[in-house]
Amino acid sequence: MSFDFVGYDPVAARQTRGRMAYEFGHSAEACVARYYEAQGHDLAHARWRGAGGEIDLIFRNGDGFIFVEVKASKTLSAAAAHLRPKQIARICASAEDYIGQQPKGLLTDMRIDVALVDASGHVEILENALM
Secondary structure, X not given: OOOOOOOOOHHHHHHXXXXXXXXXHHHHHHHHHXXXXXXXXXXXXXXXEOOOOEEEEEEEEOOEEEEEEEEXXXXXXXXXXXXXXXXXXXXXXXXXXXXXXXXXXXXXXXXXXXXXXXXXXXXXXXXXXXX
């Protein structure tokens, strides 16, 4: 049995959900960027694409760098659950690619943080989460 809802377009509904998720992700990244900048770090790149994939945010930390993966969801625990082993491997490969392009190469100080953001905009930073 099928139901037809007058005026309901499943493709348009999917596009709306996708756009809302995209905007929520951008908002979460902006919130996290403000947090790091308030700590005195300079944003080097946003959404940098390397050999393994995209890194959400890269900050300068003195002579080193902080790579930040931003995960946003309704709750902090739900956001954390979105981080999968394959994605972790891609992030690490991209961070290594980026560091390899620096003057000191792989001797450059670095860390990879995970920033969790919930629906109310609360941010929790897990420093050195992927090293």
